[in-house]
Amino acid sequence: MRNQQSGSFANVGFIHKDLHNYIQAERKIEMKDGDTEYALAYLCAKADANPYFFYKYDKDQENRLGKLFWADSRSRLDYAAFGDVLVFDTTYKTNAYNKPFVIFIGVNNHFETTIFAYNLLVDETIATYTWVLQKLLETMDNKRPVSVLIDGDMAMSEAIQKVFPNAKHRLCNWHMHRNAKRNVQVDEFEGHFKHLMDLDANEVVFEEAWSKMVRKYGLQNNKWVSDTYNNKGMWAQSYLRGYFFAGMKSSQRCEGMHAFFNECLK
Incomplete structure (x- = not known):
């Protein structure tokens, strides 16, 4: 075998990744218009x-x-x-x-x-x-x-x-959480936002909690926060209560x- 002749797999000069790339290239060559x-x-x-x-x-x-x-x-x-x-x-x-x-x-x-x-x-x-x-x-x-x-x-x-x-x-909670982390790089905001996403309270309680959070982190002029708030009916549990999603978020x-x-x- 080639690895025995070379002394070890490390000396073969054709590693597993090279083989994988070769196979993928061959597959693409084989693809015809048919x-x-x-x-x-x-x-x-x-x-x-x-x-x-x-x-x-x-x-x-x-x-x-x-x-x-x-x-x-x-x-x-x-x-x-x-x-x-x-x-x-x-x-x-x-x-x-x-x-x-x-x-x-x-x-x-x-x-x-x-x-x-x-x-x-x-x-x-x-x-x-x-x-x-x-x-x-x-x-x-x-x-x-x-x-x-x-x-x-x-x-x-x-x-x-x-x-x-x-x-x-x-909207998917996981994607919303990821976007919050990406768009608002402020300590502790990510966890606070996730808490409000899952807040199982009435809309009045949510609105008060949201306003408090925005003031706390000074996000009054943050476009992502503003746009996200405008779509609250699609991600905030407080606005989704009573709707059926089969337990999925x-x-x-x-x-x-x-x-x-x-x-x-x-």
């Missing part, structure tokens, strides 16, 4: 074998695959039973084409993650997300979610308001699914 046809043929075969399997796609002006949506029979049955709360995260792009890969998920009666649908998108515009949500309705017999929880993507937020105007909209279940799919999407 890979889209192969993918669609696969989905078509699934639909032929199971009439309850659903997929839709569209093409751009150059006849290239633009958006791809699919849901299997189990996902459709789960959505019929548990689709009152819809959760998704739009930040996953670790596939070969660097396309946004969006998973619609929820939880079942055992509080276990269940997948409702999958989307491979061309971009992250309002028009694209509107198409995706419309396909979800088409797939799920026009059943609309009661509540929607997202990561804070503004294009998706606009699309939700357009397609699901009556759904209660919530963040989209981190999507992050867990992304880690799983990372092993498959090459």
